[in-house]
Amino acid sequence: MVDLTQQLEEQIQHAYVTKTPLKIQAGNTKAHLGRETSGEVVDMANHTGVVSYSATELVIRVRAGTKISQLNDLLAEQQQRLPFDPPSFNGEATIGGTVAANQTGASRPWFGGVKDSLLGLGLINGYGEAMQFGGQVMKNVAGFDVTRLQCGAMGSLGLITDVSIKLLPEFKAGHTVTFEMTAEVALEAMLRWANLSLPITGMSHFQGLLYVRLQGGDSGVTSASNFLGGEQLNSVAAKEFWQALKEGRLLQPTPNQILWRWSGASDSPIDAGSNTSLINWAGAERWILETGSNPPLEGLTQHKGGDRLAQVFGAVSPPQQALQQRIKYAFDPHGILNAGRLYSWM
Numbered sequence: 001m002v003d004l005t006q007q008l009e010e011q012i013q014h015a016y017v018t019k020t021p022l023k024i025q026a027g028n029t030k031a032h033l034g035r036e037t038s039g040e041v042v043d044m045a046n047h048t049g050v051v052s053y054s055a056t057e058l059v060i061r062v063r064a065g066t067k068i069s070q071l072n073d074l075l076a077e078q079q080q081r082l083p084f085d086p087p088s089f090n091g092e093a094t095i096g097g098t099v100a101a102n103q104t105g106a107s108r109p110w111f112g113g114v115k116d117s118l119l120g121l122g123l124i125n126g127y128g129e130a131m132q133f134g135g136q137v138m139k140n141v142a143g144f145d146v147t148r149l150q151c152g153a154m155g156s157l158g159l160i161t162d163v164s165i166k167l168l169p170e171f172k173a174g175h176t177v178t179f180e181m182t183a184e185v186a187l188e189a190m191l192r193w194a195n196l197s198l199p200i201t202g203m204s205h206f207q208g209l210l211y212v213r214l215q216g217g218d219s220g221v222t223s224a225s226n227f228l229g230g231e232q233l234n235s236v237a238a239k240e241f242w243q244a245l246k247e248g249r250l251l252q253p254t255p256n257q258i259l260w261r262w263s264g265a266s267d268s269p270i271d272a273g274s275n276t277s278l279i280n281w282a283g284a285e286r287w288i289l290e291t292g293s294n295p296p297l298e299g300l301t302q303h304k305g306g307d308r309l310a311q312v313f314g315a316v317s318p319p320q321q322a323l324q325q326r327i328k329y330a331f332d333p334h335g336i337l338n339a340g341r342l343y344s345w346m
Contacts, residue, residue, distance in 0.1 A: 001049025013128030064096025126332030
């Protein structure tokens with residue numbers, strides 16, 4: 001466990017004076033996300049360790065370079081878990097990068113995203129000043145919510161040094177059932193079952209199969225399984241599927257393909273995205289593999305492949321752009337932190 005906060009402050013302070021662009025990384029498992037950038041590396045890999053952990057209060061505070069895999073092992077000892085079920089990317093993903101990239105697993109519709117479990121965080125801004133936001137309890141936010149603003153900012157609004165997270169008890173039982181059905185029928189089933197009081201924590205459709213994950217108490221899971229029917233996957237196959245899903249291993253674009261991500265209302269028709277290859281989040285997240293550089297429809301994110309010097313997160317209206325630029329300037333006046341990672345103008 002190493003606290004590198006002072007060293008990180010000094011590096012950013014020097015970069016502020018010299019106006020040197022900085023590139024933040026640790027496990028480097030999310031290099032494919034956002035636009036391609038360059039700069040002096042700010043290495044967070046050794047800024048690790050648990051700052052505090054109250055198992056009885058279901059709250060933990062850890063440094064940003066701490067690996068998700070290590071965090072999961074620690075929480076498992078107390079039969080607890082991270083509510084947003086983030087990907088670990090073969091054990092190399094860190095909690096700081098997970099927050100910055102706003103990455104969650106298949107349970108998001110039921111347990112929320114990263115921001116819903118984030119209580120507070122430490123941050124070094126573009127001046128090289130270390131600050132703390134939020135706290136260790138819920139309902140502690142007054143005024144501008146800097147903590148949740150960092151979710152999905154990709155490090156462009158500051159260097160995350162530590163995070164405080166609300167935890168949940170681990171599930172007592174769980175298994176996955178599958179159903180052979182088309183994407184259209186699967187969407188109807190997901191919408192119908194999502195409105196029932198069932199212990200569902202994941203519904204995804206891939207290659208003609210609808211996967212439904214049930215987790216909770218023994219009796220609840222058994223009752224829901226009997227109600228839904230379907231074919232039960234063995235535990236090893238189920239674990240591998242959900243792990244591959246959240247780590248993005250189910251769809252890999254060829255050199256002439258782009259993997260696009262769509263997110264919207266779960267009841268949107270299947271033709272909202274042509275050539276949809278994967279449906280996740282009970283219909284609210286869909287993945288499309290296409291050849292060519294133009295998005296097949298508006299509102300898509302260029303997730304993998306293609307020209308990453310382009311605007312991969314899609315168009316932003318002039319008022320939104322002006323607001324985001326003002327926020328960026330407040331945190332990082334010289335634009336040295338992950339410059340251009342989100343947008344070329346930020």
